[in-house]
Amino acid sequence: MxxxxxxxxxxxxxxxxxxxxxxxxxxxxxxxxxxxxYQTSRVDDAELRQRMWAIAHERRRFGYRRLHVLLKREAIWSITRSCSGSIARSG
Structure with a gap:
Protein backbone atom coordinates (compact mmCIF):
# COMPACT_ATOMS: atom_id res chain seq x y z
CA MET A 1 0.00 0.00 0.00
CA TYR A 38 -5.95 17.61 -0.41
CA GLN A 39 -4.51 20.09 2.10
CA THR A 40 -4.11 18.77 5.63
CA SER A 41 -5.56 20.82 8.47
CA ARG A 42 -3.41 19.25 11.16
CA VAL A 43 -2.03 21.63 13.75
CA ASP A 44 1.49 21.43 15.10
CA ASP A 45 1.24 19.79 18.50
CA ALA A 46 4.93 19.72 19.41
CA GLU A 47 4.47 21.91 22.49
CA LEU A 48 1.48 19.86 23.64
CA ARG A 49 3.39 16.62 23.05
CA GLN A 50 6.33 17.95 25.08
CA ARG A 51 4.07 19.02 27.97
CA MET A 52 2.28 15.67 27.96
CA TRP A 53 5.63 13.88 28.02
CA ALA A 54 6.78 16.03 30.98
CA ILE A 55 3.63 15.28 32.99
CA ALA A 56 3.85 11.58 32.12
CA HIS A 57 7.40 11.37 33.43
CA GLU A 58 6.49 13.37 36.50
CA ARG A 59 3.53 11.07 37.25
CA ARG A 60 4.46 7.71 35.77
CA ARG A 61 1.35 5.85 36.91
CA PHE A 62 -1.04 8.15 35.07
CA GLY A 63 -2.61 6.96 31.85
CA TYR A 64 -3.67 9.14 28.96
CA ARG A 65 -7.10 9.80 30.48
CA ARG A 66 -5.67 11.31 33.65
CA LEU A 67 -3.05 13.18 31.64
CA HIS A 68 -5.89 14.61 29.60
CA VAL A 69 -7.63 15.86 32.76
CA LEU A 70 -4.43 17.53 33.96
CA LEU A 71 -3.90 19.20 30.59
CA LYS A 72 -7.48 20.50 30.61
CA ARG A 73 -6.95 21.93 34.10
CA GLU A 74 -4.03 23.94 32.78
CA ALA A 75 -6.58 25.55 30.40
CA ILE A 76 -3.97 26.11 27.69
CA TRP A 77 -5.04 23.30 25.35
CA SER A 78 -8.52 22.29 24.34
CA ILE A 79 -8.19 18.79 22.94
CA THR A 80 -10.40 15.75 22.99
CA ARG A 81 -9.55 12.68 25.01
CA SER A 82 -9.11 10.60 21.89
CA CYS A 83 -6.64 13.15 20.52
CA SER A 84 -4.65 13.08 23.75
CA GLY A 85 -4.69 9.29 23.58
CA SER A 86 -3.26 9.27 20.07
CA ILE A 87 -0.57 11.76 21.11
CA ALA A 88 0.31 9.57 24.09
CA ARG A 89 0.53 6.46 21.89
CA SER A 90 2.76 8.16 19.33
CA GLY A 91 5.31 9.04 21.96
Missing amino acids: VTPTAKRKAVAHLIGVHGMSERRGCKAIGCCRMTIR
Missing part, protein backbone atom coordinates in the same frame (compact mmCIF):
# COMPACT_ATOMS: atom_id res chain seq x y z
CA VAL A 2 1.33 3.41 -0.98
CA THR A 3 0.72 6.45 1.20
CA PRO A 4 -0.96 9.59 -0.15
CA THR A 5 2.26 11.53 0.49
CA ALA A 6 4.20 9.17 -1.75
CA LYS A 7 1.52 9.52 -4.43
CA ARG A 8 1.76 13.33 -4.21
CA LYS A 9 5.53 13.17 -4.64
CA ALA A 10 5.23 10.82 -7.60
CA VAL A 11 2.70 13.04 -9.37
CA ALA A 12 4.79 16.14 -8.61
CA HIS A 13 7.77 14.37 -10.20
CA LEU A 14 5.74 13.52 -13.30
CA ILE A 15 4.49 17.09 -13.58
CA GLY A 16 7.88 18.71 -13.00
CA VAL A 17 10.28 16.42 -14.84
CA HIS A 18 8.13 14.96 -17.59
CA GLY A 19 5.86 17.96 -18.16
CA MET A 20 2.63 16.02 -17.65
CA SER A 21 -0.60 17.62 -16.58
CA GLU A 22 -1.96 16.87 -13.13
CA ARG A 23 -4.80 14.86 -14.62
CA ARG A 24 -2.50 12.73 -16.76
CA GLY A 25 -0.03 12.22 -13.90
CA CYS A 26 -2.80 11.01 -11.61
CA LYS A 27 -4.10 8.66 -14.28
CA ALA A 28 -0.59 7.25 -14.84
CA ILE A 29 -0.10 6.64 -11.10
CA GLY A 30 -3.65 5.39 -10.65
CA CYS A 31 -4.82 7.76 -7.94
CA CYS A 32 -7.63 10.23 -7.51
CA ARG A 33 -6.92 13.92 -8.17
CA MET A 34 -8.44 14.81 -4.80
CA THR A 35 -5.62 12.87 -3.16
CA ILE A 36 -3.15 15.23 -4.79
CA ARG A 37 -5.09 18.41 -4.05
